[in-house]
Amino acid sequence: MSDQAFVRIEMLPEKKPPASTVGMIGWLRENLFSGWLNTVLTIISMGFIWYILSGVLPWVFQSVWNANSLNECREIMNETWGSTHGHACWGVVRERWLQLLYGFYPENLYWRVNLALVLTLLALTPLLFAERAPRQLWYVTAVYPFLMPWLLWGGSIWGTLMIAAGVGIGYLAFRLLAPIAGSLISVIASAVLPIIWWMFLAGSAAGVIDAVLPMGIETVESRQFGGFMLAILLGIAAIGCSLPIGIILALGRQSDLFIVKTLCVGFIEFIRGVPLITLLFVASLLLNLFLPVGTNFDIILRVMIMMTLFAAAYMAEVIRGGLAALPKGQYEGADSLGLNYWQAQRLIIMPQALKISIPGIVSTFIGIFKDTTLVSIIGLFDVIGLAGAIRADTAWNGIYWELFAFIAFLFFVVCFSMSRYSMYLERKLHTGH
């Protein structure tokens, strides 16, 4: 038995990790130089980034802003830097940015578009950030669908008010009839009465009141609409209307009723099987043929209808995915609580199905917003159409990078914020662990 000379009875203090595995150096070693392959990749990437930035940065920042034509731009470039290569000519954006944003909207009425945009943001706030926004903003959201078109197109206020009155009539009919005649009849009445009002009475009523008490703002024709404003207008209309229609189509496709299901499947598959451009052809050339002789309504409205139908079909598929992903127990649970179909959908199924489908819904929104550019093919002057017109102008003939970079930037900002918002929403609604 040997004598133990030394026995450690207390723990040694922890040693600090080696300097090469923590902090900046540790991160670099871990993420950029962890092996020879990784190091080679890092060097190639750095070379690539250097190549791109060394071209793009001087192009963006050593650029000409105050020129009124491409030739003038090139002269200034030659004087300043001795070459025209590698310098942007932002003069085109400076000169045409108002047109690119507002199209041919009358310049003295730009405030109406701006006001409509502010209203849009205000009306969206309670929808997007429900618990943080002041409750009063819901009133803005409620009047927004009527106020925004009136601001943009102008005309008599009475027409707008009469259309809004239709909604009031529907609500009143529901409220007054529900205690007397039962829920079914009151629902039917609240749907039919406003339609009768809109189709036959609203127009003449607005005309009469307008004759007595004319009140309105200057009218702007649809062909004066254009630019990025048109993309936002079409995007909002298609996005706003497609979600409810999409939900109904998805429920129809999931339902047990054979005929309803067949109609919904047929509609969805047809719309998803053809490109949007053919539907826009229908909007611009055929929609008037489908309606009674002599009907001729606004091209922007026609495009809105077709884009809404298009978006609704895609939305229906996304929501159907959400519905299918819900466990069957949720449906059975709702049934066992004694809820009827609509109560179950409203209180149990939809909140969960929509939550699951948020990423898909938002990417459909983004897709629709990007697809609004297709209207340039049927002759509306949205940003892409205007870019073509500007490039055909003798002053700016031959310019492309600057123009398209500006347009791409506009779309990128909107679409990227949408996708970030969907991530925020997913995190907020995440109730798992």
Place this chain on the structure above:
Amino acid sequence: MTTLTDPPKESFRLSMLIYDTRYRSLTIQVVAMMGFMLVAAWLINNTLTNLATLGKPIDFGFLGDPASYDINQRLLEYDSRETHLRASFIGLLNTLVVAVLGCITATIIGVFVGVLRLSKNWLVAKIMTVYVEIFRNVPVLLWIVLAMAILIESLPAPKAFRGENPEASLSFFDTVAVTNRGVYIPEALFSNSLGSIHLFGASSLRFDISLDLVAIFVVLGLSIFSIRKLAARAKRIQEATGDRPKTWHINLAILLVPMICLLVILGFHLGYPSLKGFNFKGGTHMRNSLIALWLALSLYTAAFIAEIVRGGILAISYGQTEAAGALGLRPGKIMRLVILPQALRVIIPPMISNYLNLTKNSSLAIAVGYMDITGTLGGITMNQTGRELECVLMLMACYLLISLSISMVMNWYNGRVALVER
């Protein structure tokens, strides 16, 4: 003691159609059907009335009239004296060409980018993220128009290739001419050509199939068939003895020798583009419109495919890789035998819808003047004849047909790789 009696027979009342759940679904369906029929009848009636008023009842006769416009990018022979139907057919083939090319390149770029986005190298992953975000968040129409503008404005004109000291020169060892009028690539020529068979006689859908091409595909098919037979034999031997015989050199020989023999017999050689006068002659001419569309559609769709691939690989839990490693598989085999077959199940359904989107987006060809089916049938033919209804209907039918065929083929493939559950 109680006796069970039959429940009282209820006589049928009209209100039961609404309030009795036994009949309600029937009522709803009948109402829906009637509503649908009414709306459809109303629309069709309006259309017929409107067309009668305009004096152009539905008539597809215009398809037989001479088209009198030219299609510069085409697979089959066509001239402007031929019919609108022939022009539409050429356009349809052009749609398929750009769709197939686009799907192939988009898949290659997309898989590459998707895998690199998962790279452990932070810088590479970030670069790929930037690529995906930029391309996903900007409309595809803008990419198409921009690609067209870049090709037209920045490439050298054919005259820049002329002279003793030309400003521009042919790329890829003097075989490919990249000009602002398009790209000229070498074409495959056969000096002992077998000729071609003409299908469908002189009709508008007539179709020439080069027998050389048929021969090449037949030989290729036979080679692949024998290679698979060989692989099956190797597997039998492996299962019997535990040793797998080496087959790669035999495989290579089976693949190459017959093909080279066939090409020599057919007298295969390449026809290079060369400058004649103001333009290039010889070689295959790919117009800017085709290249711009192809490039933009591939890069745009690749951004979406990259996200799908990344999602698919992330969906396979890391335990699978570890388990495969514990079985003694090498990294290459882990990917091929364990990860990929599972990831494919997640990847394929959204991939199908992206291929469909690419095909539908190819209709934007009309923005750059590529004569696909939208450019011919939905563009010039429609404008010339004024037959909007017929043209749009035919256009939609064509796209529906393409979409349904793609989803059928891909669903069949999906069914093959899908997990077989109890």
